Amino acid sequence: MLRPWAKHRWIVSGKNVFMTTDLTPHPEHILAASSHRNPYPYYASRVAGPALVFDAPRKLWVASSAASVKAVLGNPACHVRPTAEPVPAAIIGSAAGEVFGHLVRMNEGVRHDAPKLALQRFLASVDLARVQLHTEAIAAMQMGNGPLQGAALSRWAFEVPVMAVADMLGFAEGELPQVARWMADFVACLSPVSTPAQLAASAEAASALLARFAELVRGASAHPGSALARLQHEAAQAGWHDAGALLANAVGLLSQTYEATAGLIGNSVVALATRPGLLEVMGREPGQLLQMVNEVSRFDPSVHNTRRFVAEATQVAGVSLQPGDVVLLVLAAAGRDPLCNARPNALLLDRLDRDVPGFGRGPHQCPGQALACQIAAAAIKALLVSGQLQAVSSFSWQYRPSMNARIPVFLD
Numbered sequence: 001m002l003r004p005w006a007k008h009r010w011i012v013s014g015k016n017v018f019m020t021t022d023l024t025p026h027p028e029h030i031l032a033a034s035s036h037r038n039p040y041p042y043y044a045s046r047v048a049g050p051a052l053v054f055d056a057p058r059k060l061w062v063a064s065s066a067a068s069v070k071a072v073l074g075n076p077a078c079h080v081r082p083t084a085e086p087v088p089a090a091i092i093g094s095a096a097g098e099v100f101g102h103l104v105r106m107n108e109g110v111r112h113d114a115p116k117l118a119l120q121r122f123l124a125s126v127d128l129a130r131v132q133l134h135t136e137a138i139a140a141m142q143m144g145n146g147p148l149q150g151a152a153l154s155r156w157a158f159e160v161p162v163m164a165v166a167d168m169l170g171f172a173e174g175e176l177p178q179v180a181r182w183m184a185d186f187v188a189c190l191s192p193v194s195t196p197a198q199l200a201a202s203a204e205a206a207s208a209l210l211a212r213f214a215e216l217v218r219g220a221s222a223h224p225g226s227a228l229a230r231l232q233h234e235a236a237q238a239g240w241h242d243a244g245a246l247l248a249n250a251v252g253l254l255s256q257t258y259e260a261t262a263g264l265i266g267n268s269v270v271a272l273a274t275r276p277g278l279l280e281v282m283g284r285e286p287g288q289l290l291q292m293v294n295e296v297s298r299f300d301p302s303v304h305n306t307r308r309f310v311a312e313a314t315q316v317a318g319v320s321l322q323p324g325d326v327v328l329l330v331l332a333a334a335g336r337d338p339l340c341n342a343r344p345n346a347l348l349l350d351r352l353d354r355d356v357p358g359f360g361r362g363p364h365q366c367p368g369q370a371l372a373c374q375i376a377a378a379a380i381k382a383l384l385v386s387g388q389l390q391a392v393s394s395f396s397w398q399y400r401p402s403m404n405a406r407i408p409v410f411l412d
């Protein structure tokens with residue numbers, strides 16, 4: 001059944017603004033939105049509503065406007081993990097749990113600050129022009145000879161970014177497909193519905209990755225210019241002296257790349273499939289691909305939500321939050337908040353002061369934004385150059401079931 005507020009949609013084209021009738025019903029609830037065909041009218045209705053809304057069936061507060069999302073992400077009483085469960089119970093004691101427990105993403109205070117500084121400085125020092133060239137080569141190598149469509153395209157979108165980051169970190173070319181397989185196994189443990197077999201495979205992959213990174217880190221001391229030597233240097237400079245945590249966070253660089261960047265590539269392909277004019281512009285001016293990917297990361301981001309767990313009583317936008325409360329931050333809605341980005345529903349390549357909440361905000365803001373966008377742009381360039389996008393307007397897709405991510409699954 002159509003909800004009354006689902007009826008109208010604004011379409012902006014050049015200087016023209018059209019109102020259309022949108023027949024797509026809203027998602028059933030907020031956690032069904034990221035995999036919905038078009039969740040953005042629903043998000044707009046939430047942005048226009050109260051700053052924080054309690055969703056009783058899901059037992060969480062929901063923040064959707066840019067101001068409320070930023071307020072929660074900047075509030076020190078709102079933590080990245082529940083106090084009673086720093087590591088998910090299902091993976092405690094396994095190598096996957098060891099990695100998870102050390103990740104800067106999953107820690108606060110001293111276990112976050114120095115490692116974050118080191119990772120941030122390390123990622124800021126990455127030579128993006130080199131990453132671009134290597135990614136284009138990896139993307140071409142993984143394409144094979146036939147047309148890259150459907151399931152093969154989806155698989156490719158997952159493999160290329162993680163292989164590009166592994167290459168950047170010093171893995172040899174011949175090892176890259178194995179790293180992609182380990183990562184596919186490893187991330188399975190992050191789902192609350194993982195099976196025992198998936199948890200075992202994930203632990204095995206985590207062990208293998210930690211062991212291989214330990215070898216690479218030992219070898220890096222003989223190559224002071226190598227990426228892992230630079231990471232070790234930044235760690236020492238930041239006062240981060242935990243060798244085990246450094247290895248775990250090196251694995252974390254791969255896992256944080258994996259699904260999110262695959263989604264950014266996929267959503268960029270969707271943008272090209274649904275806007276014939278855009279494909280034409282990119283074909284003529286591939287130098288604009290990075291701008292396009294930057295805009296897609298705001299307009300149709302791959303990470304729609306993140307969460308915070310209230311550790312002590314606090315107030316956000318006049319609402320009292322109590323210890324144990326959970327807040328869902330709808331980053332994708334915030335990116336379409338007109339107070340965050342003017343003309344939010346238009347995909348604009350030359351947008352000035354683009355604000356992209358989809359990479360987070362505050363102390364845990366993503367340090368991999370520039371790298372992710374560069375990798376995605378290089379991957380799309382490889383598709384364009386090889387002619388794989390000629391039939392893009394006939395591609396079809398649905399979205400992978402997920403409560404947080406928006407990753408298209410292309411259909412054969």
Ligand code: HEM
Nearest residue numbers: 104105253256257260261264303306359360364366368372
């Ligand atoms: C399109 C791709 C990506 C997206 C959408 C994305 C998004 C995010 C978001 C939303 C956060 C913050 C989560 C929170 O505050 O709850 C985050 C954190 C993080 N991301 Fe990314 N990310 C992407 C790619 C990458 C890449 C390529 C790397 C590095 C190789 C990376 C490394 C990290 C790290 C280390 C953190 C934790 C930062 C901290 O906790 O202080 N990300 N990312």
